[in-house]
Amino acid sequence: MASPTPLPKEPLTAKPSFGLGAEHLSAPVFVPKTPIGDASSPRSATPSLNPSIVNQIEHSPIPPPTAVNTPTPSTANMTPNWPTSGNQGGILSRQDNSMSFDDSMISMDPSQSSALDGSMYMHQPIRRPLDQHLYVSPLPHISNPPISHHPLHSFFISDDLRRTLQSKHDLTYLGTQSGSTPGLPTELGIYHSLRIIDNLNHIQLPPNNQNPPSKVYIHPAPVYKAVSSVDGNVYCLRRIEGYKLVNETAFNAIDTWRRMRHPNIVGLREAFTTKAFNDNSLILVYDYHPLSTTIWDEHLIPNPNLQPPPNPPPANQNQNQNQNPITGKGRTGLPIQERVLWSYITQIANALKAIHSSGLAARNLDPSKILITGKNRIRLNGCGVWDVLAFDATTHVGVFQQEDLVSFGKLIISLCCDFFQPGQHPALPLDHIQRNYSPDVKNLVMFLISKPSPLKSVDEAIKIMGPRILNELDAMQNYADTLESDLGAEMENGRVVRLLSKLGFINERAEFELDPRWSDTGDRYILKLFRDYVFHSVGVDGKPILDLSHVLTCLNKLDAGLDERIMLVSRDDQSCLVVSYREIKNCIEAAFNELRNAGNPHRVHR
């Protein structure tokens, strides 16, 4: 047990805190499971107890819960703040508040409504609070295995999602505190801590540290991650080296791009020129999507180690072999699955529709400029670069929009046919597509690569896609359901954290109100025993029991304030108490309120 450290009477520092205050622990999230007095709630496993050790608590003034086989302690030794019926009223009122009745039900008074049969009110079921001490298992539409088969980790978000989110967070903040990489400007306008982003294939910079020319922009066009000193967010900066501004109107389109917010387009924030790199560079600032790859990296990058399979399986077969050893992804040598292909097509068409409707053109439908930011989740990247880099006031935007459609068609061909080369006649690839994919793919490609005409637009392309779009809608909605379910699991855990925080504030607290034993006496002693009951159980062999389900069950029952009783045994086995979760919950509330009323709302550093 940690030795108590005297608590200073005055806070040592009175710095304002911008973190969460104690009030955040008091969020009213719970209603009791059972109505008051319902004794039917299940009992948790109670540690077996030698009756000889069941004695009255002697060493500290303890409020009077039900003692097992023990004489009732003398009231003189008890702290008076043991929950009374008045205290329980607090619970009842919370319970009342939490029961939300439909207004229309309240107004349905049979005596005032001739249209309604009064007898139905006789049978109106009494609404009872929900079993909120229990974790809610995922609903059947999310997960089919029976509840008994749910592993423990289904209490939390899935491991895959947790890993992905964790990696994204790590990557986002990696290096944001350590300044720019040597050789890069310390500051670039409002941006600092510049770091180059590689797609692992460019991880080796040339010996003279020159960036290689971009496959798309011809100029070297490195990408950096940087932190904005205005909002503290991380952004992605695309630098076009050797850019000379000749016409200021070249930046006109940037304003329209900046206003565009679309789920399939990487948001452009601003564009400017700079000499900070000791040259003339154009900088375009985009939203940062950590852990993203590109369609090029994921599907098209040549893989020298790849041995094509002797008999290529059909497009709808799973792909999980021959992945690129550098990225762990990359061209697999297998045709892209049609389901994934339609997902990409739908999202690109969606982006193009938004772009063309805004009077712009993408001009950038290259596989290396389409980011994959999640599972089959894509976003057009690099929007606006060509509008500035190859500013052309004489060509109508409709021409560029027609080019977008042709580039879209070629992109689909590249994804379906690994042998396709730009400039190659489409007859062979189309034949390949016809044999390996449904006719809709070929029809769409033929429409997209056909000659420009006033009738050729992204709207017409969307019509050809027709019902395929609904598949994408299904997939998105299923995914949203799964995420919502994961969110629900984390919400349950948030409640437990709040409770644990309160217990942490109270248990083993050093001197409070000049009483060095404050946290070991009165209500607080029960909390100490409860903490031992939850976390410090030992088996019959004396070995610690680390049972997360026991912890979660106890804490959730506590949060719900059940009437179920448990037996708390002192560490020296000399005394025990039988108390209900409701009573323990009252102890926590009382002790925590005592601390909160006396305490400084701001954090005290010791």
Ligand SMILES: Nc1ncnc2c1ncn2[C@@H]1O[C@H](COP(=O)(O)OP(=O)(O)OP(=O)(O)O)[C@@H](O)[C@H]1O
């Ligand atoms: N907005 C962004 N957020 C996060 N990562 C990005 C963003 N834009 C690009 N990237 C990452 O930067 C890597 C490099 O992008 P880039 O467009 O330079 O690809 P590239 O294959 O190197 O193309 P190029 O030949 O044109 O340089 C991409 O693989 C992608 O993972």
